[in-house]
Amino acid sequence: MKNKIHAISFLNIGSLDSYIRMANSFSILSFEKEKSLAKKLLFYREIESAKLLILSNLRFVIHIARNYSGYGLPQADLIQEGNIGLMKAIRRFNPDINVRLISFAVHWIKSEIHEYVLKNWRIVKVATTKAQRKLFFNLRKSKKRLGWFNRQEIEIVASELGVSRQDVREMEARMSAQDITLDIEAKDSFPDHSTCNIRSSFYLEDKKSNFAINIERDNWASxxxxxxxxxxxxxxxxxxxxxxxxxxxxxxxxxxxxxxxxxxxxxxxxxxxxxxxxxxxxxxxxxx
Incomplete structure (x- = not known):
């Protein structure tokens, strides 16, 4: 089935706008037609049936992918990842459960997009466990609504999401961090210091030493x-x-x-x- 999706890739279509127009040109299947195709795929492994099921649901993948445009990642890549989720759902879909394919596929589409966002949003992963992933996506929604969190808002968000206040603070800090290159010379980042060749990696904390930590913290706070x-x-x-x-x-x-x-x-x-x-x-x- 994966080979079939190459026929509708962005490379062959030419541009994202062209792809979207193409996806919207395919008719939405009736419930009966969709069920019939799903049965042919399930019992007879008809690849043509799989292709028709994919093409008729591409518009829904595009709609879901647009909800993740705020992460600064290419929309085309988000859609492609959603398409992979759609194909995985079609392979697992049972037409006898009497629900529309897209209702079943939403979970798989979002799962693939979530995985892509978490892998590519930062060089260093912001979420590795299932609980952290859930917190990451829910916390972004809350931050759009509330902005910076104060203590009371942290407690509200922690209560709403069923996590500790420390979890919210830690995830907020991870999301606010910026990626930096470790071994660029300081003069590349700070043009005014043209003679300074200190590398960024020298600023990394030495976990083995705790010398003057309190003084450093006080100086930084000041x-x-x-x-x-x-x-x-x-x-x-x-x-x-x-x-x-x-x-x-x-x-x-x-x-x-x-x-x-x-x-x-x-x-x-x-x-x-x-x-x-x-x-x-x-x-x-x-x-x-």
Whole structure:
């Protein structure tokens, strides 16, 4: 069956848009026709029946794959992985269970896409166990809704997903990390230091030594605080107050957009825009 899918690969079609148009050109099979083809495949191993089942369901794979476009991975690759899941489902489908093929195949399609995302989203895997994989995909949905987590939101997410607060913090940290090349010279990353040849791998932590760990942590905390304080100075007074009340409150209570909007006599949407712009300026200032 796998050889048959080469006839509908992106390489032969020419482009993703052409492929999508081609996939949508195939008619959706009736329940009776689909069941008949599935029986021919199951009992007589008719490859042509498998091909028709695949072609008639390609549009659904595309629809499912689009839900994963936020991971920064090629849409064509996501669709191809979904197609593999579809083929695996067709091979296991029993027409006597009286459900549509796509209802049965959704699990297999998503499973293949999930595996591809986890392998390619970062150089270092962010999730290796089944529980971590579930947490990874559910946590991304929550972060889109909530943004950065405070302590209360971590507790809410942990409760909703049935995991510990530590699991949520650890996964959030993994998802926020960036890939770096270990052995590039520092001058490649920092053009201003053209004479510096220290390699990035020298910054890796030595797990065998715990010398001056507390001092290092204190110095880093002080450095980070100073960087943030200086970065805040690039903001106007109103933006500073919004950031402080939303993210830097001493009691770790995140003030709502509506509450700040009432204080300044503006809409909550305007507060959200000011907050977003302020965050961008802070990021630039901190990284400079």
């Amino acid at each position: 450095h980070a605080t100073a960087k943030l304080s200086n970065a805040l100075l690039v903001l106007d007074e109103r933006s500073q107050q919004i950031i402080k009340r939303r993210w830097l409150a001493h009691n770790n209570v995140k003030i709502t957009l509506q509450s700040i909007a009432r204080d300044y006599g503006i809409s909550a949407e305007r507060v959200r825009q000011l907050e977003k712009n302020a965050m961008k300026k802070l990021k630039i200032a901190i990284e400079t």
